[in-house]
Amino acid sequence: MMDRYTKLQMAGIYFAITIFLIFILLPFFEMFMTSLRPLEHLFRSPYQFWSDDFSFDAYSQMWVTVPLLGRYILNSIFIATSVTAITMVFVVPAAYAYARLDFPFKSASLAIFLGVNMFTGAVLLIPLYRVLRTLGLLNTYWAMIVPGVAFLIPTGIWLLRSYLEKIPRELEEAAYVDGASRMYTLRRVVLPLAVPGLIVVGVAVFIGAYAQQFLFAITFNQQRELQPLPAGLYEFIGYQSVTWNEMMAAALVGVLPVMVIFLFLQKYLVAGLTAGAVKE
Amino acid sequence: MTDLTDAARAIEGSRRKVLPEAWFAWLLVAPAMLFIAVIVAWPLAETIRLSFMEADLGGEHYVGLANYQDLLESRKFHDTIIRTFYWMFLSVSLKLILGLIGAVLLNAAVPGRGLFRVLVMPPWVIPIAIGCIGWLWLYNGYFGILSGTAQAIGLTDGPFEFLAYKNSAFYSAIVTDVWVGTPMVTLFFLAAMQGVSRDLYEAAWVDGAGRWYRFRRITIPQIMPVIVSMALLSAIWTFNSFEIIWILTEGGPRSATTTLIVDTYKTAIGNFKFGEGAARAVVIVALLATFSLFYLFFLNKVNKHYGVK
Numbered sequence: 136m137m138d139r140y141t142k143l144q145m146a147g148i149y150f151a152i153t154i155f156l157i158f159i160l161l162p163f164f165e166m167f168m169t170s171l172r173p174l175e176h177l178f179r180s181p182y183q184f185w186s187d188d189f190s191f192d193a194y195s196q197m198w199v200t201v202p203l204l205g206r207y208i209l210n211s212i213f214i215a216t217s218v219t220a221i222t223m224v225f226v227v228p229a230a231y232a233y234a235r236l237d238f239p240f241k242s243a244s245l246a247i248f249l250g251v252n253m254f255t256g257a258v259l260l261i262p263l264y265r266v267l268r269t270l271g272l273l274n275t276y277w278a279m280i281v282p283g284v285a286f287l288i289p290t291g292i293w294l295l296r297s298y299l300e301k302i303p304r305e306l307e308e309a310a311y312v313d314g315a316s317r318m319y320t321l322r323r324v325v326l327p328l329a330v331p332g333l334i335v336v337g338v339a340v341f342i343g344a345y346a347q348q349f350l351f352a353i354t355f356n357q358q359r360e361l362q363p364l365p366a367g368l369y370e371f372i373g374y375q376s377v378t379w380n381e382m383m384a385a386a387l388v389g390v391l392p393v394m395v396i397f398l399f400l401q402k403y404l405v406a407g408l409t410a411g412a413v414k415e
Numbered sequence: 416m417t418d419l420t421d422a423a424r425a426i427e428g429s430r431r432k433v434l435p436e437a438w439f440a441w442l443l444v445a446p447a448m449l450f451i452a453v454i455v456a457w458p459l460a461e462t463i464r465l466s467f468m469e470a471d472l473g474g475e476h477y478v479g480l481a482n483y484q485d486l487l488e489s490r491k492f493h494d495t496i497i498r499t500f501y502w503m504f505l506s507v508s509l510k511l512i513l514g515l516i517g518a519v520l521l522n523a524a525v526p527g528r529g530l531f532r533v534l535v536m537p538p539w540v541i542p543i544a545i546g547c548i549g550w551l552w553l554y555n556g557y558f559g560i561l562s563g564t565a566q567a568i569g570l571t572d573g574p575f576e577f578l579a580y581k582n583s584a585f586y587s588a589i590v591t592d593v594w595v596g597t598p599m600v601t602l603f604f605l606a607a608m609q610g611v612s613r614d615l616y617e618a619a620w621v622d623g624a625g626r627w628y629r630f631r632r633i634t635i636p637q638i639m640p641v642i643v644s645m646a647l648l649s650a651i652w653t654f655n656s657f658e659i660i661w662i663l664t665e666g667g668p669r670s671a672t673t674t675l676i677v678d679t680y681k682t683a684i685g686n687f688k689f690g691e692g693a694a695r696a697v698v699i700v701a702l703l704a705t706f707s708l709f710y711l712f713f714l715n716k717v718n719k720h721y722g723v724k
Contacts (some may be wrong), residue, residue: 281454311426
């Protein structure tokens with residue numbers, strides 16, 4: 136009853152959603168159309184929306200132009216997955232401490248974590264380069280993983296803490312009465328209950344790690360075989376010509392695996408955020 | 416329950432050794448703290464040190480406040496700061512407005528909304544650099560569909576290069592930044608809206624309140640805490656938004672899209688003036704810290720106003 140719309144209102148909503156989605160999806164449409172155009176067509180003037188020589192050739196040719204393309208796609212996923220796993224190892228205990236325990240400098244130290252949000256890699260690039268060199272991590276996967284973890288820990292703690300606060304305390308107290316140690320309680324009682332929250336935070340961290348690989352990759356890593364997809368795509372800007380159509384095809388194919396994974400997880404993501412990850 | 420626990424603790428405490436709460440808490444927090452100390456605090460300290468140096472590939476020597484003085488006297492740097500704040504306010508406002516509209520639309524009880532929710536997310540999920548390549552092509556005067564459409568319907572005579580002129584480049588970069596940021600804002604607002612109790616809406620509905628009234632008097636106040644915290648996070652990220660500008664324009668044409676972060680990168684990495692770059696980085700951190708403090712102060716007032724503790 137309350138949610139009933141008139142026909143006109145329905146039409147208005149669909150119209151507005153369509154406009155919104157056109158804005159969101161336009162670049163993908165453009166990338167797809169570009170990937171279909173033969174290279175010489177790209178530079179044809181005046182502009183043509185469609186012609187008969189559109190083809191999927193770029194999708195097979197791109198693997199030849201940039202032989203390491205498959206490797207780049209896997210690198211991207213590998214780096215983002217490692218960042219997520221390591222970040223969670225740091226985030227889970229810390230978030231639990233902030234959600235449940237009382238200790239000196241609690242709010243001060245939490246403020247420090249949140250303050251890290253004010254930096255991005257770009258601000259600290261030069262000294263970060265030196266630190267990574269000192270630690271001997273330049274030109275390894277670690278050079279792209281370690282900074283990613285550092286900048287995602289604060290967001291992770293912030294998200295997971297509010298989720299953990301929603302879990303009833305009684306279960307932990309019961310475990311305690313039964314003689315369980317603190318660590319055992321955390322591992323065997325709290326963590327299983329927090330699985331939906333862990334998925335949400337994990338997905339959010341993964342997205343952050345996956346989205347922001349470009350800068351660290353081009354700055355801290357010179358080894359071609361280790362580059363993630365966004366950096367690897369620049370190889371299509373070649374010695375003689377830029378094969379734009381193949382670059383677009385590679386970009387679309389490259390993000391496909393993660394998009395598919397995301398399709399399966401998005402249900403949890405929206406549900407999990409609703410369950411309280413953002414509500415203070 | 417609590418009494419019982421206390422009693423249990425008292426008994427337990429005499430029998431087994433229990434780690435004090437504070438110790439245990441710091442044990443849990445320490446690894447994350449240490450990691451941040453090495454990867455963020457150390458470089459930050461190094462940046463502050465470097466900002467007092469004249470440093471380049473050849474070496475470094477102490478110059479005191481000279482780097483900061485140069486910045487203070489530089490007309491160009493003032494322009495950059497103003498441009499950065501303008502960039503931030505415009506982009507964040509658009510993200511919040513579009514995010515709110517988007518969340519309302521995706522929250523509407525219409526068939527197909529599950530699909531719409533999925534379709535909104537790609538800009539957030541894919542690497543920023545890849546989305547920007549798509550926009551780079553869209554803005555291209557000869558090959559892009561925007562210029563192509565403009566020509567086809569007679570808006571422009573010839574190709575229009577969006578990124579070639581100062582104004583159009585700036586606003587094009589804003590559009591792309593909004594595109595990257597809006598899905599996440601939308602999703603968080605949507606989640607917050609779904610957390611609002613239905614009873615409130617039903618009570619208002621029974622009393623004859625219309626949709627707009629319910630939106631203004633129930634939805635907005637209820638999700639206000641999420642709106643303000645998203646606004647702060649979004650402001651900080653937008654202020655520091657680097658890849659989008661770098662890929663689209665590298666700060667050009669004629670500095671039209673050079674924000675503080677781009678200026679810092681160009682100075683330090685592009686021209687190897689590490690000291691001057693570090694001074695700029697310190698200015699960024701100082702400005703953001705000041706902005707955040709003011710904001711949090713304001714946030715406190717908003718929360719009080721809306722009765723959130």
